[in-house]
Amino acid sequence: MLIDTHSHVNFNTFRDDADSIIQETLLNKTWMVVVGSNYKTSKRALDYANKYEKGVYAAVGLHPTHLFDMQVSENDYDYSTTKEDFNYSVYEKLAKFEKVVAIGEIGLDYYHLDTSKNIQEIKKVQKDAFLNQLILARNLDLPVIIHSRQAEDDTLNLLKEFKKEYKKLIPKNKPWGVLHCYSGGEDLAWKYFDLGLIVSFTGIITFSKQWDDLIRKIPNDKYMIETDCPFLTPEPYRGKRNEPMLVYYVAKRIADIKSIEIEKVAEYTTRNAKKFFNI
DSSP, rough: OOEEEEEEEGGGGGGGHHHHHHHHHTTTTTEEEEEEHHHHHHHHHHHHHHTSSSSSEEEEEOOOOSSSSSEEEEETEEEEEEEOOOOOOHHHHHHHHEEEEEEEEEEEESSSSSSSSOHHHHHHHHHHHHHHHHHHHTTOOOOHHHHEEEEEHHHHHHHHHHHHHTGGGGGGSSSOOOESSSSSSHHHHHHHHHEEEEEOOOGGTTOTTTTHHHHHHSSSSEEEEOOTTTSSSSSTSTTTTOOOGGHHHHHHHHHHTSSOOHHHHHHHHHHHHHHTTTO
């Protein structure tokens, strides 16, 4: 079996067929974690998880781009966000439900910055929300799903300081966070490993060789796989909507790079995900 550790079937792209996609995915021996980006999608992730006895789990959190009113546009997506202030008690209530297995996705995003506004103030708002959600996660003994885009230095430094200050709450026997859709360099990855974190790979690795060296060297207990669907569709389906079942192609690419059987990648990543999310 495989586990797609980061899917967004709770997004509007799947409004008409989310349940059929989930059911088909489960029939194909693939489980998933449905990840929220604001209160609305976090609640929807939990609603989907609660429909299924096993195989579908939820993460709840406030993504940095949802801290502001903004229009986000790229080649494969176009959406607008409505400003939401992080409310600790609201997310704490959501996160206490049994099917919630992580806080996320949370973090820093300096790629989508409104340059017409005070950049330093925007970064401060993001850091404050990130820190408060890290605290929430540790208070509830949940791992975090971390988004970091063009904010590598600040993300690393904030996590270092957090671990130092909250050392007593950091588990020693398992990872306490994952850098989702990992896009950093090899040296940075080892710095995250030293903090007790792991990384997760998406379909990007099927059409870019940038992370091949890291994948060859990465220990088998330091990575998971994901789709980040509906985004980042892997080869050979680029140009189409990404779906949880396509996590197979991420696993296959890792197997090819490491010159091992895909069954071994499935074994490692499933074991890592079950331990990470306590499922």
